[in-house]
Amino acid sequence: MEIACGIFIIDKNGNVLICCPRGTKDKHNWTIPKGKVEKDETFIDAAIRETLEETGLDLKPFKTKIKEIGQRKYKHKKKKLIGFVLYLDGIIDCETLSCVNGEHPEITHYELVSIKEATKRLHDVQSDLLKEFIKDT
Numbered sequence: 799m800e801i802a803c804g805i806f807i808i809d810k811n812g813n814v815l816i817c818c819p820r821g822t823k824d825k826h827n828w829t830i831p832k833g834k835v836e837k838d839e840t841f842i843d844a845a846i847r848e849t850l851e852e853t854g855l856d857l858k859p860f861k862t863k864i865k866e867i868g869q870r871k872y873k874h875k876k877k878k879l880i881g882f883v884l885y886l887d888g889i890i891d892c893e894t895l896s897c898v899n900g901e902h903p904e905i906t907h908y909e910l911v912s913i914k915e916a917t918k919r920l921h922d923v924q925s926d927l928l929k930e931f932i933k934d935t
Contacts, residue, residue: 800877803845804832805857805864806916806928809889814916814928817852818907828909828919831855832879841866841880852905853895860884867931870923881927 807815807830816828833848835841842864846857857864864884871878890910897903913932917925 800875801835801841801844801880802832802877803835803841803848803880803882804830804924805845805849805882805884806830806867806924806931807849807855807857807884807886807890808913809886809910811889811910812913813910814913815853815890815892816909816911816916816919817905818909820904820906827921829921830881830924831905832924842882845880845882850898852897853908854898855890855895857884860886868927870927872923879923879927881924881931883931 815830817831818828831849831852833844833851835844839847842861845864846861849855849857864882867881867883869878869880892908892910895908897905911919913928917929920928
């Protein structure tokens with residue numbers, strides 16, 4: 799089974815960073831920074847690397863503050879998502895974010911939205927994981 803790891807990054811105002819993948823037209827297919835685990839890579843390290851590649855944010859200094867919040871299997875794929883959360887003390891400037899992996903960036907737009915709005919716009923698997931986490935906190 800393919801494993802993807804991603805981080806729900808929540809700023810000091812309680813807003814979640816969401817990303818629009820290249821080619822996405824549906825307003826409900828936004829995502830958190832996430833991607834596949836590479837060989838000999840831990841789940842948290844994969845999530846941190848993918849965040850750097852897809853946003854330019856280096857979260858290595860915050861590794862001890864990043865917490866795993868759960869796993870969800872994609873309904874029609876042999877794939878699951880392992881989710882993490884990071885609460886930042888500051889605010890993210892979306893204008894400074896950029897996808898740094900490759901000639902054709904995977905991510906084209908970034909937004910900070912309320913948790914409620916994030917649950918509406920994120921892929922169902924990510925939305926369900928975020929809703930479950932919020933319910934338990």
